[in-house]
Amino acid sequence: MSRAGTSSDCVRMSGLRITSPDRVLVEGVSLTLTPGTLTALVGSSGSGKTLTTRALLGMVDFRPGVVAAELTVTVDGVEHHPYKTPTKRRAIERAFRPLRGGVLGYLPQDARGSLDPLRRVGKQVAACLTLAGAAAAPTRLLQRAGFPDPERIAELYPHELSGGMAQRASIAMALARGSRFLLADEPTTGLDPTVQEGILKELVAMVAAGVGVLLITHDLRLLPKIADRVLVMSGGRLVEDLPGAEMLQMRSEPGRALLTATARVAGGTLGELQAGGA
Amino acid sequence: MSEPLRANRTASWLGGLGLALVCASWLVSLVGGYDVIADVDITRASEAPSAAHLLGTDHLGRDILWRLITASEAFFGPGLLAGLVALGVGVPAGALAGWLGGAAAGLLRYGFTVVSALPRFVLVLLVCAIYGNEVWIIALVAGAAYAPIVGEAIYERVSHFRGAGFVLAAEAHGVHPLRVLGYHLLWVNCRKLVARHALQLFAFFLLLETTLSYIGGFGVEEPQPSWGNMIAFEWATFEGNAWATRAPMLAIWGVLLSAMLVGELFSEREGRR
Numbered sequence: 001m002s003r004a005g006t007s008s009d010c011v012r013m014s015g016l017r018i019t020s021p022d023r024v025l026v027e028g029v030s031l032t033l034t035p036g037t038l039t040a041l042v043g044s045s046g047s048g049k050t051l052t053t054r055a056l057l058g059m060v061d062f063r064p065g066v067v068a069a070e071l072t073v074t075v076d077g078v079e080h081h082p083y084k085t086p087t088k089r090r091a092i093e094r095a096f097r098p099l100r101g102g103v104l105g106y107l108p109q110d111a112r113g114s115l116d117p118l119r120r121v122g123k124q125v126a127a128c129l130t131l132a133g134a135a136a137a138p139t140r141l142l143q144r145a146g147f148p149d150p151e152r153i154a155e156l157y158p159h160e161l162s163g164g165m166a167q168r169a170s171i172a173m174a175l176a177r178g179s180r181f182l183l184a185d186e187p188t189t190g191l192d193p194t195v196q197e198g199i200l201k202e203l204v205a206m207v208a209a210g211v212g213v214l215l216i217t218h219d220l221r222l223l224p225k226i227a228d229r230v231l232v233m234s235g236g237r238l239v240e241d242l243p244g245a246e247m248l249q250m251r252s253e254p255g256r257a258l259l260t261a262t263a264r265v266a267g268g269t270l271g272e273l274q275a276g277g278a
Numbered sequence: 279m280s281e282p283l284r285a286n287r288t289a290s291w292l293g294g295l296g297l298a299l300v301c302a303s304w305l306v307s308l309v310g311g312y313d314v315i316a317d318v319d320i321t322r323a324s325e326a327p328s329a330a331h332l333l334g335t336d337h338l339g340r341d342i343l344w345r346l347i348t349a350s351e352a353f354f355g356p357g358l359l360a361g362l363v364a365l366g367v368g369v370p371a372g373a374l375a376g377w378l379g380g381a382a383a384g385l386l387r388y389g390f391t392v393v394s395a396l397p398r399f400v401l402v403l404l405v406c407a408i409y410g411n412e413v414w415i416i417a418l419v420a421g422a423a424y425a426p427i428v429g430e431a432i433y434e435r436v437s438h439f440r441g442a443g444f445v446l447a448a449e450a451h452g453v454h455p456l457r458v459l460g461y462h463l464l465w466v467n468c469r470k471l472v473a474r475h476a477l478q479l480f481a482f483f484l485l486l487e488t489t490l491s492y493i494g495g496f497g498v499e500e501p502q503p504s505w506g507n508m509i510a511f512e513w514a515t516f517e518g519n520a521w522a523t524r525a526p527m528l529a530i531w532g533v534l535l536s537a538m539l540v541g542e543l544f545s546e547r548e549g550r551r
Contacts, residue, residue: 057450093455101452108450111442118466131452170447175450 008077009035011056011104011181011212016069018060018236019043019050026051026236033181033212038203040223041216042258043233049216050109052233053183056214058082058096058106076104077087101131105179109186109216112166115158122154122171127177138176145172146198164195169204181212188219200226220262223247233259286542293539296532303347304354312348314501317341324518334519336512345503346525352491352504356417357483363421369464369472375415375429376436377459387433390426400422400484411498413498416490420483430476435468470544475546481537488530496549505530 014030024269026048034038037066043088073080082095100106108114111158116124125138145168153165161169166189174182184203188196194240195221204226207213215227227244234254242250250256318340323456327334333342349461375386397419436459438444448458464472490497498504500511505526511521 059446059450097452097454099452100450104450106446106447106450108443110443114447116448116462127453173451175445190529203468258409 006234008074008179009212010072010074013056016052016055016067016071018048018067020066023252024236027057029233029236029238031214031231031238031241033214035180035212036207036210037214037228038207038215038226038244040227041214041222041232041233042218042223042230043254044218044258048236049233049253051236053185053214053216054105055181056183056251057100057106058115059091071089073099073103075099101177101179103180105174105177105182105183106128106231107184107187109189111170111187111211112158112161112163114170114242115161115166117158119157119198120154121158121172125154125169125172125176128173132176132178134176134178137170141172141176142169144175145169147172155181164191164199167191167195167199171199173208179211181214182206183214185216187215187220188217196201197211200223218258220247220258231276290543291381293536295544296536297535297540300350300354300533300536301331304350307348310344310347312344314340314345316346317344318354318501319338324522326499326519327521328516331519333525336508337518337523342508342519342522342525344439345508346529349503349508349526349529352413352498352502353484353487356487358411359414359417360421360424360483361479363418364428364479365423365472365476367422368475368540369468371425371434371435373459373464376433376438376440376464377455379437379440383433383437386429386540390429392429392434393423394426398422398482398491399486402490403496406490411499412497413487415498416487417483420486421479424482428472428479430497431471431475432464432468435471435490436463439467456463456519470540474541474544478536481534484537485535488526 001026011033013032016026016029017024020024029048029052031039031052036242039053043049050059055069056071067083069083069084071081073082080095082092082099086257114206117126121142122138122172125141129136129138129141136175139150139154142153147153147165147168153161153169158166158169170187182203187203188199191199200222202211203215207226217223223244224247227247230240230242230244230247230250231238232240232250232252232255236251240250240252247258250259291508317340319335322331322335322339325335325339326335331341331343333346335344336342345354371386371389375383386388401423402416404417405415409415440463445458445462449455453462473499486496486510488504488506491504492510492512494507499505500505508524513520
């Protein structure tokens with residue numbers, strides 16, 4: 001069940017650098033997540049958005065020299081510095097373990113792939129409830145995630161769900177886990193507009209309940225309406241950081257290119273994009 | 279449900295019934311008190327099936343049905359031991375190799391390859407020649423020889439799913455890695471694979487034990503009954519009661535078929551998802 005974060009809760013990452021053997025993948029990325037806000041991380045494919053999210057969860061290869069970052073996660077006034085622990089892979093893994101799930105939740109892009117193919121949906125939601133130590137019925141969470149017939153959905157296996165249904169099931173699991181911050185990695189990609197709207201509505205409801213959300217997306221159309229801040233990534237770097245309401249005033253070249261492309265796909269101009277978003 | 283699937287399921291249930299019969303005969307043999315020496319009665323040698331002896335008698339006048347039932351002791355308990363050894367070694371080793379990857383996986387799989395390179399039957403004969411002809415030793419060796427097959431199968435499955443979305447999602451939800459490996463991967467996604475291998479190993483051990491007993495000098499030896507030595511013992515006097523050789527042959531064939539059919543039940547269900 002969702003737990004609202006306290007006002008002191010915060011996720012602050014600075015100077016993220018991720019390298020592969022032959023090149024730098026992400027460099028100098030800094031961001032802050034606070035409870036009750038939605039931060040959008042946008043950028044073209046390969047700009048480093050997913051890697052940044054994975055680094056927040058400590059799920060990037062920990063070999064020495066691969067990841068370097070200052071990550072401070074403040075929960076109930078207690079600061080955690082998982083990347084400051086010894087640079088051994090297992091030590092970092094252990095440092096992240098108490099943060100994953102309860103503090104930092106994850107909504108994956110490939111929702112169907114993120115569900116265990118051999119377990120019924122209801123059981124998977126129930127497992128998240130158990131992890132969170134909550135006693136609610138899984139069907140209640142499935143209903144909150146937008147299923148009108150949660151009892152039927154709970155009995156299904158993942159292969160019996162459509163893409164949109166799988167994404168909703170993932171949202172139900174995230175709700176069940178009760179994370180204070182949710183890292184949503186392109187949760188609406190490949191879904192029809194109606195389903196997209198429903199999922200975004202649920203994310204907004206979670207923000208209203210006090211959850212800090214990092215939303216990774218290519219789709220800029222709805223951001224002016226729902227995002228508190230918009231971060232633009234390009235070539236592994238953060239090139240722009242501005243309030244969501246001022247998104248159309250992006251100055252960086254990658255940001256303008258994204259805006260123009262989004263408006264073109266939507267069949268209108270930037271002004272119409274603003275009108276649509278507002 | 280489609281017709282072929284329904285037919286397979288019925289066949290698998292028949293296989294289950296066959297295995298249940300073997301299990302029952304093993305339990306009966308444990309409490310039945312059949313005396314392999316006292317049953318010798320040359321005056322009723324090679325009798326045809328009758329109400330007194332449902333499958334007749336062999337050329338020493340021994341009741342074939344009782345010997346058939348008692349012979350299940352020769353492979354059932356040791357077969358379970360072989361399964362425990364193969365799964366006890368193969369599952370953890372394969373799971374570790376698949377989960378850790380890298381050099382650890384390379385080392386463990388090298389071990390699998392080395393053990394697999396030795397022909398299993400020859401290995402068993404070699405160990406019997408060195409350490410004695412005990413059926414429990416045969417079981418231990420058979421289990422150890424089969425462990426790499428289980429290990430490699432588990433390795434394939436675990437390494438395939440190691441980077442899967444649902445495993446990463448479970449870790450992101452804060453599930454402890456040991457639980458991800460033990461429950462999400464091994465229990466949920468590998469248990470039917472393990473069951474299938476256990477059945478195959480059971481069938482392999484039955485063949486091994488009956489073959490060794492048939493050859494003579496290894497395995498179970500007269501007067502203790504084994505389906506293998508029952509066939510060998512009567513083969514020379516083939517003109518007697520034909521059931522003395524037919525019954526153990528059919529029993530071997532039936533158990534092998536049952537194990538395969540039940541194994542298919544597991545693989546078929548897995549394939550449906």
